[in-house]
Amino acid sequence: MNAAVDLVRAEWTKLLTTKVGYWLVAVGALMAAGFTALFTAFAGDQGSGPGGPGGPGLPAVGTEAYASLVAGIPAQVVVIAVVLGVIGTTQEYRHRTATPTFLVTPRRGRVVVAKLVAYAVAGLVLAVAAVAATVLVATLYGGARGGAPDWTADAVGTLLRSGLALVVYAVIGVGVGALVRNQVGAVVGALVYLFVVEPIVASVPATADAYRWLPGGALAALTGDGRGTDLLGTWEGGALLLGYGLLAAVLGTVLAVRRDVV
């Protein structure tokens, strides 16, 4: 038990003695603040998209719809959470520190488990930062525009689930990194998946049905941003997302144990 705690602390020491973790949390919080400011600035505007002027636009500040929209914003920075986790594992291979790491802990599965725990906590820190930034901007800026969100139980629930999503995506990132090992490959792969593959799958009618089973669909269900009606239920989506996190973790662990460290 002590040894397990030591290993998790070693991972934190690694994270806290380099800059990338601080940067990612800062960027995540800034992104959440930026999105919130954007939605608040244009709150109440009429839509000008395919629906034409007068179509559905952004909900006005102070409305329940506005609060619910803003509460889902932290989930928009899942990409940062994934990158955080991916870097956590791949930098061991990039800088060849996998060698001393596995020399100290030859039972490599323990290292991966320690990373999963350490980065779940790091994801939690990112989540707190993103949620805080969102709430702060929505309250101050929304208030200045005439209606700070009314933090109802529903809105708070959405906020918390959005934060939880960040934790799960950080865990997924650790697993993906352990699978791919190549840092650039894993980061680029994750970005392409999140910003190209999933949106296409979601918008092509023939595959739209499958979207709900993907991490993005599960995330949408969990955070209830109302993207589609054919999503899973909130907690089913959450469970599926957690399943993806565990799958990545188990696969990553098995491969890290089997592969030669050269």
Next chain:
Amino acid sequence: MRLDGRRRGGTERGGVISSEAATAEGRVEVRDLTKTFGSVTAVDSLSFTVEPGQVTGFLGPNGAGKTTTLRMALGLITPDRGTATIGGTPYAALPRPATRVGAVLETAFHPGRSGRDHLRVYCRAAGLPTRRADDVLAQVGLTPAGGRRAGGYSLGMRQRLGLATALLGDPRVLVLDEPANGLDPEGIQWLRGFLRHLAHDQGRTVLVSSHLLAEVEQTADRVVIVGAGKLVREGSLAELRDESAGTVLVRTPASAQLAAALTGAGAAVESTAPDALTVTGMTTEQVGAHAFSAGVELHELRARTTGLEEVYFRLTSGAEQYAATGGGAS
């Protein structure tokens, strides 16, 4: 320079360890190790033993399989066949390996992390107090640079950081893969003294690889020589030195007559030119005496020391040839 031995209760440190149990604990045994990468057999049925209290040089030309062997012994590469044990236990099964074995493989650190923080990471992972980081920094003479980013270290400083990492757990066994790479002459001198001190004065096991004999010649007591993944020679450096002595060059107009006389007396004789012989297994005095009693006129008689380097070259060049022809004539 004395290592901190307080944490390992009961085990005597700082003096030569002589007890049977302590010797067994520090013994490294490689048995029948084999590893193939695709079509390349990097290590081929390799067996050897490394004893504590000595510096053992692990020699072989580039690509001989040294790094692969060491990584297998340390549980980083899974062998196709065979075992490697430290004190009778495979590395991966050691309860707290960092306190038993220290390894310097290629330099590995995050460039943005300071040397001291790098060491602290492994203190934490190994369950050691973080002050060990400062102890080992001092031990390798890196204290002034401890707070700087490791990415800015010179090659020699990186090697020292690697050595410091290996020493964190005050291990009984040290395994070093080409540790002299990048060290200046002063650094090499220091490393030699340091390794000898660890082995001779403190009774630790020191296994150090190199592709240059000259590099370990002044440090090692024993050598394990590999070529093309196979064991070529295992023995003390003194034995190897004996082998390099004992060649006598003779020039004589009656070479056939002298060759017959010397061969009859048990020497190995090789004719290198119409009037020249190379004699192995006899001193110059013995050759001179035989020539005198055979009534042979000599134009030259001298001992030739082939040098250790040449013996090493002869031993391993055979292996290289073997590798190049893929198992043909040797």
